[in-house]
Amino acid sequence: xxxxxxxxxxxxxxxxxxxxxxxxxxxxxxxxxxxxxxxxxxxxxxxxxxxxxxxxxxxxxxxxxxxxxxxxxxxxxxxxxxxxxxxxxxxxxxxxxxxxxxxxxxxxxxxxxxxxxxxxxxxxxxxxxxxxxxxxxxxxxxxxxxxxxxxxxxxxxxxxxxxxxxxxxxxxxxxxxxxxxxxxxxxxxxxxxxxxxxxxxxxxxxxxxxxxxxxxxxxxxxxxxxxxxxxxxxxxxxxxxxxxxxxxxxxxxxxxxxxxxxxxxxxxxxxxxxxxxxxxxxxxxxxxxxxxxxxxxxxxxxxxxxxxxxxxxxxxxxxxxxxxxxxxxxxxxxx
Amino acid sequence: xxxxxxxxxxxxxxxxxxxxxxxxxxxxxxxxxxxxxxxxxxxxxxxxxxxxxxxxxxxxxxxxxxxxxxxxxxxxxxxxxxxxxxxxxxxxxxxxxxxxxxxxxxxxxxxxxxxxxxxxxxxxxxxxxxxxxxxxxxxxxxxxxxxxxxxxxxxxxxxxxxxxxxxxxxxxxxxxxxxxxxxxxxxxxxxxxxxxxxxxxxxxxxxxxxxxxxxxxxxxxxxxxxxxxxxxxxxxxxxxxxxxxxxxxxxxxxxxxxxxxxxxxxxxxxxxxxxxxxxxxxxxxxxxxxxxxxxxxxxxx
Amino acid sequence: xxxxxxxxxxxxxxxxxxxxxxxxxxxxxxxxxxxxxxxxxxxxxxxxxxxxxxxxxxxxxxxxxxxxxxxxxxxxxxxxxxxxxxxxxxxxxxxxxxxxxxxxxxxxxxxxxxxxxxxxxxxxxxxxxxxxxxxxxxxxxxxxxxxxxxxxxxxxxxxxxxxxxxxxxxxxxxxxxxxxxxxxxxxxxxxxxxxxxxxxxxxxxxxxxxxxxxxxxxxxxxxxxxxxxxxxxxxx
Numbered sequence: 119x120x121x122x123x124x125x126x127x128x129x130x131x132x133x134x135x136x137x138x139x140x141x142x143x144x145x146x147x148x149x150x151x152x153x154x155x156x157x158x159x160x161x162x163x164x165x166x167x168x169x170x171x172x173x174x175x176x177x178x179x180x181x182x183x184x185x186x187x188x189x190x191x192x193x194x195x196x197x198x199x200x201x202x203x204x205x206x207x208x209x210x211x212x213x214x215x216x217x218x219x220x221x222x223x224x225x226x227x228x229x230x231x232x233x234x235x236x237x238x239x240x241x242x243x244x245x246x247x248x249x250x251x252x253x254x255x256x257x258x259x260x261x262x263x264x265x266x267x268x269x270x271x272x273x274x275x276x277x278x279x280x281x282x283x284x285x286x287x288x289x290x291x292x293x294x295x296x297x298x299x300x301x302x303x304x305x306x307x308x309x310x311x312x313x314x315x316x317x318x319x320x321x322x323x324x325x326x327x328x329x330x331x332x333x334x335x336x337x338x339x340x341x342x343x344x345x346x347x348x349x350x351x352x353x354x355x356x357x358x359x360x361x362x363x364x365x366x367x368x369x370x371x372x373x374x375x376x377x378x379x380x381x382x383x384x385x386x387x388x389x390x391x392x393x394x395x396x397x398x399x400x401x402x403x404x405x406x407x408x409x410x411x412x413x414x415x416x417x418x419x420x421x422x423x424x425x426x427x428x429x430x431x432x433x434x435x436x437x438x439x440x441x442x443x444x445x446x447x448x449x450x451x452x453x
Numbered sequence: 454x455x456x457x458x459x460x461x462x463x464x465x466x467x468x469x470x471x472x473x474x475x476x477x478x479x480x481x482x483x484x485x486x487x488x489x490x491x492x493x494x495x496x497x498x499x500x501x502x503x504x505x506x507x508x509x510x511x512x513x514x515x516x517x518x519x520x521x522x523x524x525x526x527x528x529x530x531x532x533x534x535x536x537x538x539x540x541x542x543x544x545x546x547x548x549x550x551x552x553x554x555x556x557x558x559x560x561x562x563x564x565x566x567x568x569x570x571x572x573x574x575x576x577x578x579x580x581x582x583x584x585x586x587x588x589x590x591x592x593x594x595x596x597x598x599x600x601x602x603x604x605x606x607x608x609x610x611x612x613x614x615x616x617x618x619x620x621x622x623x624x625x626x627x628x629x630x631x632x633x634x635x636x637x638x639x640x641x642x643x644x645x646x647x648x649x650x651x652x653x654x655x656x657x658x659x660x661x662x663x664x665x666x667x668x669x670x671x672x673x674x675x676x677x678x679x680x681x682x683x684x685x686x687x688x689x690x691x692x693x694x695x696x697x698x699x700x701x702x703x704x705x706x707x708x709x710x711x712x713x714x715x716x717x718x719x720x721x722x723x724x725x726x727x728x729x730x731x732x733x734x735x736x737x738x739x740x741x742x743x744x745x746x747x748x749x750x751x752x753x754x
Numbered sequence: 755x756x757x758x759x760x761x762x763x764x765x766x767x768x769x770x771x772x773x774x775x776x777x778x779x780x781x782x783x784x785x786x787x788x789x790x791x792x793x794x795x796x797x798x799x800x801x802x803x804x805x806x807x808x809x810x811x812x813x814x815x816x817x818x819x820x821x822x823x824x825x826x827x828x829x830x831x832x833x834x835x836x837x838x839x840x841x842x843x844x845x846x847x848x849x850x851x852x853x854x855x856x857x858x859x860x861x862x863x864x865x866x867x868x869x870x871x872x873x874x875x876x877x878x879x880x881x882x883x884x885x886x887x888x889x890x891x892x893x894x895x896x897x898x899x900x901x902x903x904x905x906x907x908x909x910x911x912x913x914x915x916x917x918x919x920x921x922x923x924x925x926x927x928x929x930x931x932x933x934x935x936x937x938x939x940x941x942x943x944x945x946x947x948x949x950x951x952x953x954x955x956x957x958x959x960x961x962x963x964x965x966x967x968x969x970x971x972x973x974x975x976x977x978x979x980x981x982x983x984x985x986x987x988x989x990x
Contacts, residue, residue: 181550183557228735235487238553239689240734242489246686247728365682369561376554416565416572423561430554431537622857625846629854633843639803639836641829641858641906 140294155282156354157394162289163350164374164390166296170343171375172386173300177309178336179316180229184241185344186368187248188225192218192345193352193362194252197264211292214349215342222341226334245368249360264358289350296343297386303339312336366419373426396421459719460712461596465669467711468607472662473688474695474703475611476655481697482618483627483651484535489556491659492685493563494530496676498523498660499667500571503578503674512581512668519664520657527656531649534559560685568676576675580668603665610658611704618700627651662688683730687711690734695745702745709745756781756942757802757910762811764794764801771797773966775811779959781909784936784943786957786974788950788987793963795946796838799912802944803835804828815910830858834908838915841899844888848879851887851898855905865905872901875931893924900928904935911935911943917952925949929956950987954978962987 167189174180195217196210205213225244229237303309311332314322323329352358374393378385400417407413473491480488488494502519506512538555582598618624629637630647637644666684667674675681691710695702710733717729757779764772772794779785787795800806802813804825813820820828825835834855842851852872856865873880876897882890887898896916903911913932917925933956936943947953954960960977962970970977977983 175550179550181553228739232738234550235489235553236693236738238489238550238557239487239686239693240731240738243686243690243731243734246682247731250727366561369557372554372557413569416568419561420565420569423558423565426558427534427555427562430551430558431534622853622860625850625853626857628846629843632845635805635837636841636843637854638805638825639829639834639841640854640902641826642854643826 140291152280152282155280155286159282159285159289159354160351161387161390161394162286162293163347163354164371164393165293165386166350167344167347167371168374168378168386168389169296169300170340170347171371172378173304173312173343174336174340175372175375176379177304177316178312178333180333180336181234181238182225182229182241182337182340183238183365183368183372184225184244184248185340185371186363186365187241187245188218188221188341188344189348189351189367190249190252190358190360190363191221191341192348193358194264195345196349197352197358201264211346211349214345216345218345218348219338219342221345223334223338225341226337229337230330230333241368242365245365249363252360265356285354288353292346292350296346300343308332308335366422369426370422373422373429376426376429392425393422396425455719458596459715461600463712463715464708465596465600465603465711466715467691467708468604468704469662469666469669469684469707470687470691470710471704471707472607472610472658472665473684474691474707475614475700476658476662477688477692478695478697478700478703479614479651479655479658481631481692483631483655484531484648485631486535486552486556487689487697488652488655489553489689490530490559490563491655491688492663492681493560493567494523494526494656495659495663495666495684496681497526497563497567498656499578499663499674500567500576502660502664503571503576506578512579515578516661516664519660523656523658523660523663524653525656527652527659528649530559531652535648535652536645564676571674572676578664578667578674599669603669606661606665607704610661611700614654614658615700623647623650659688682727686730690730690737693734694737705745756816757944758814759802760812760814762798762801762808762813764797764806764808764811766797771966772801772808775963775966775968777961777968777971779942779944781942782936782940783958784933784941784945784956785959785961786950786953787944787946787961787963788948788953789963790987791948792965794966795963796914797966798963799835799914799944799946800837802910803833803912805835805837826858829906829908832907832909833912834903834906834910835912836899836903836914836916838918842887842890842895842902845886847884847886848890848898849883851902852879852905855902856907858906868905868907872904875904875935876901893920893928896920896924896928897931900932900935904939909940909942911941913943913945915946915948917947917949925952929953932956951978951989954988 167185171182171185174182174185192214196214199205199210199213200207225241229240232240311322311327314325314327315329315332319329348363352362355362370393374386374389376389377392378387378389397418400421401414404414404417473495476495477488477491480486480491498519501522502515505515505518509515534555535552538552580599582602616624618627626637626642626647627650629640630642630644631651634644637647662684670678687707687710691707692703693706694709695704695706710730713733714729757777759775759777762772762775763770775794775798777785787798789795797806801808804820804823804827808821811821815831815833818831820831820833823831843854846854849869852869853865856868859865873883878894879897879901882894887895890898900913900916903913916928916932920928929952932943932945935941945953945957954974954977957974960970960972960974961968962977962983970980970983972980978988
């Protein structure tokens with residue numbers, strides 16, 4: 119009885135935090151300039167995408183390099199729904215989630231028997247191969263891609279309400295909702311099952327857990343979330359094309375997830391902010407050094423990769439977790 | 454005629470994939486890590502080769518230089534990266550995936566640094582023999598002296614490496630260090646150096662693959678090139694097809710992959726260039742997850 | 755005294771596995787180390803062979819300090835450790851497993867002679883010399899592990915529970931072989947065992963560890979006759 123009471127308290131506290139978050143974002147979007155608002159939208163997208171990887175890799179232990187491709191699936195689905203089927207925006211996002219989830223289920227079924235580098239390599243091959251597939255089908259717009267237009271902000275929000283603010287609001291709201299949903303999933307029986315599998319598959323099996331089904335479920339959910347992120351990303355860009363989902367994107371997501379600590383949802387914010395900040399930082403550094411174009415174009419990629427390696431080597435469980443672990447160790451040694 | 458050409462193109466591409474696969478198998482057999490940065494290191498070595506060719510004018514001198522460069526880079530990576538990895542990341546959710554992520558990060562770094570130094574320009578390496586097809590009875594095959602040379606060299610390399618692994622003391626030390634590092638230590642083997650050697654060998658093999666992949670194509674060298682992406686994926690896929698544990702498997706896996714891609718491109722659709730490797734990989738993993746020559750336990754890395 | 759351990763303390767993270775252990779083993783003698791699970795026996799051997807670093811204390815072997823020296827270097831100084839459980843490499847053949855033992859000496863002729871010697875001690879290995887080690891039975895694997903250790907021409911042999919999981923008759927055989935080898939090769943042997951009686955019967959010296967501390971050191975026979983030891987470890 120006491121436990122259920124505690125869970126309820128925790129849930130209402132979470133809901134309160136999320137509402138608070140929403141209010142904060144509302145105010146922020148009012149006072150910050152356009153570029154930052156746009157970046158804010160991108161951060162929100164990354165938060166969603168990174169959380170999907172946290173779910174998949176941090177919780178169920180499956181490494182995917184193909185989430186860029188899954189995002190592409192969601193984005194294309196949303197765009198096709200908009201252009202061909204003329205669905206209202208909300209439904210387009212739903213379509214994105216479903217389409218990507220289906221893709222995830224297929225991929226998950228294939229991946230369920232794989233582990234470690236085999237899974238990573240397979241998803242790598244997918245990440246390289248899938249986006250270019252869009253060039254083959256004219257309904258997908260070929261090389262130039264499809265238009266994805268979410269329309270103007272409703273007049274009821276006032277004339278000063280810019281397009282970018284509208285993006286930010288949609289993305290931000292989606293991010294808040296997704297975080298809440300994901301948090302609940304991770305805290306539920308499913309989350310526990312995944313962690314059991316990641317810890318020790320054989321032991322989990324002996325506890326009656328159906329490994330394959332659980333893994334496929336993780337992939338499906340993770341893919342759906344990634345699909346949402348993909349559709350939102352396309353919203354901010356305005357079009358969907360293969361070039362928006364290069365291999366580098368999957369890398370960045372992985373980096374963001376590792377930075378965030380792979381198991382801490384809160385860390386997803388850190389990861390997302392860093393990812394968006396890197397091109398800016400790279401720009402500044404490149405200008406300071408007065409470097410050539412070659413350096414400027416490649417510096418962001420370099421920084422992301424360097425960050426990835428440094429994090430994995432020295433802060434493997436993410437800065438949040440590392441801090442926590444260090445505090446715990448201090449406490450233990452004192453006794 | 455089309456059939457013959459398709460077959461020959463597939464075989465040649467396949468031998469290069471086989472080489473990349475050999476270098477991945479070498480790393481796997483000596484340190485039980487899948488080195489996703491392999492293609493990146495091959496690219497870097499090829500740039501070394503390019504510098505050598507443009508300064509010294511000879512492909513045959515440039516090739517060993519690329520190989521030595523590749524070996525040194527690989528050894529350096531092992532000494533710095535992998536040993537750090539082993540020390541720091543052996544617990545927590547990151548443990549299983551840490552080497553994968555680290556090598557991926559390395560790939561990104563090598564790619565971007567190469568692009569910074571050499572990128573943007575179109576660099577070419579010219580092969581040592583002509584890439585014009587043999588002419589038999591008036592028809593010109595796609596198969597050329599260059600392709601024949603590649604085939605021969607790859608087979609010879611594979612043979613040499615197999616002999617080293619199976620018949621020599623150093624090969625035994627390499628295998629023991631990969632399977633059971635602690636037992637190897639207790640047998641007096643300097644496991645750290647042996648692992649570095651495994652990486653160095655793999656770096657040299659990757660260099661050869663990179664050099665030949667470049668001259669076999671149209672000779673252009675660039676970090677964003679199609680050849681590079683393909684090399685990236687195919688080395689791994691070929692190794693998986695053959696079974697990560699087997700050098701012979703690596704070569705055969707490469708040939709199989711090369712042939713399959715070639716036939717798909719010719720007879721199904723040329724647009725499937727990028728997705729074909731993925732589908733082939735999935736099929737193999739479904740039908741025979743341990744690869745053609747792999748041991749049963751190999752799949753669960 | 756060829757092996758001298760002084761005030762050795764070893765930790766696993768925050769847990770103390772061995773505390774202030776001091777042992778001296780004369781050259782050519784077989785010391786049985788007995789004690790219940792978790793007593794620190796395996797940790798002791800792993801520290802002696804260099805796989806684990808002690809927190810404090812010193813180890814002297816043939817008059818030299820060996821703490822901090824890597825395992826592969828200690829092999830060259832004559833220390834061979836057969837660790838608990840899987841001490842053979844299943845994917846390699848019997849011959850290859852043996853060759854591994856002598857590999858650091860880089861002398862093919864000597865290696866072949868040593869293999870012949872091992873095969874004469876363990877004829878069953880000779881019959882299976884070309885087979886993969888994973889086709890061997892438990893007892894044969896243990897013989898292979900010991901054989902590999904001997905290939906290194908050791909002076910100090912560390913054996914961790916060689917009788918584990920083996921049938922009683924095989925255990926007798928192996929214990930007898932260990933005793934014979936100690937004498938014929940003038941080895942100094944540390945034999946860690948759960949099978950306390952079997953170990954003490956072939957030993958010169960007995961050491962009892964409990965919770966990381968030495969609780970008794972004596973001639974093996976004295977320990978066998980000691981009622982406290984009998985009650986605790988020998989079952990009667």
